Amino acid sequence: MAELKPYRGNYYLWQYIPSTEAASVFAAFFILGTLYLIWKVVRTRAYFCIVFIIGGIFEIIGYCARAGAKNRTDVLMPYVIQSTLILIAPALFAASIYMVLGRVIRGVGAEYRSVIPVKWLTPIFVCGDIVSFVVQASGAGIMVTGDSMKTGENIILGGLIVQIVMFGLFIVIASIFHSRLRRWPTALFLENRTKWESIMAMLYTVSVFVFVRSIFRVIEYAMGQDGYPLKHEWTLYVFDAALMFGVVAAFAFRFPSGLVVDAAKDEETVGQELTNRNWASPTLVSS
Template sequence: MAELKPYRGGYYLWNYLPSTPAAIIFLILFLLITGAVAWRMYKTKTWFCSVFVIGGMFEVIGFAGRATAHDKTDKLMPFVIQNSFILLAPVLFAASIYMVLRRVIIQAHGEALSIIPVKWLTKIFVMGDVVSFMVQGSAAGLMATGDNAALGQNIIIGGLFIQIIVFGFFMVTTVIFQTRMRKSPTTESTDPSNPWESQIYMLHACSVLILVRSTFRVIEFIMGHDGYLLLHEWPLYVFDAVLMFFVMVIFFVRYPVPGDRRASKDGLIPLQSV
């Protein structure tokens, strides 16, 4: 029978025996939805969504790590794999969401209504995403060692705060653009074949879910190794796995695919929800 074992000395990587069935269920769910998004990306040639697909693969790898950890709580590799990949996957989802907003604005010819110049829009938010990714990624491994766990935890909290700030600014940018477009609609925005607002609602839904998840993670790490959230497994599934799965489902259902209208002058493909 599996039992909780220390990694070295009296330091435990886990505060509980991770559930293999729960990990396998989400491994399968993320594998299916990642495959579905990848298939739609291939069929529509929307290659910018490859970052989103990679995020889905991060979830698959992360839960594969958890699935093998039940009787290996004293082993470093399963812990590092699940901790790193599950932690970083939402950063990649966010990057794709930023790219969608730029395309929505251009296809609606609403560049003048954006509070950030469109040519800088994706660069600014993706750069913030990259910084968050690098900060969290550099710290994820530190948490696996007793001596550096506290430092790694604090660095991850900093990376998560960066993600929350960037995402909050992105949500404000999206809401302002939507409000302005409603007040001063362009000719392109009233075209029935350009469901720009449907795409905006998709961005709102995904953004809220990712923001809730990131806030949960901040609280989790602030409470520390002996806090309730890290002492129990169910919060990870409820406030991370389930939310990120729905992010992928929503993105798939409202996927930005080529429409029938003429491409814009800068070569972007019109968006259409299916």
């Protein structure tokens, strides 16, 4: 029978005996979702989504490590692997999510509807995402030693707060752009409105899932080792694993392929839209 064992002295890595069954189920879910996304990326050549696939691989490795930790609660490596990879995987999902919006804006020929210039939109959010990723990974590395536990938790909190701020800003900017596009639609948008609307719906869905998950993680690390979340495994599966699989499923269901429009057609249509900007611009048209 599995027993919760200390890593050294009275220091415990785990606050409970991890469930092999739950971890195995989610490892299988992420394997299926990631394999499907690999097939979609190769088939559609949407190579900007590779970073999303890497996030899926991190989730797979993380939950496989959890699945094998039930009888090894006194061993450091499985704990480090699962805690680090499950923690930082959503930052990789976020990078692809940010890149999709920039491609949507260009795809519908509505660059001037964006609050932030499109050439800066993706770099700004991806840079913020990289900061969040590095900070969280650093904090997770520091936490593996008991003496530095609190320092590691605070560093992770900082990275998660950066992630929340960036996602909150992203949702606002995406919503403003979407509202403007609906009010002043471009020809490219009207040609295939259902496609663009479904991609935007997917972006909102996955963004909210990651946002909620990040809030949960902030609460978890703010409460510390003695808090309810870190002492009860179900919270991880409800507010992290399930939500992140939801992100993978939604991204796979409405995979953002076909975002590169014909160059000549795009140039012609954007030119027409810019010609009409004096009467169509949201800054010049009264509500």
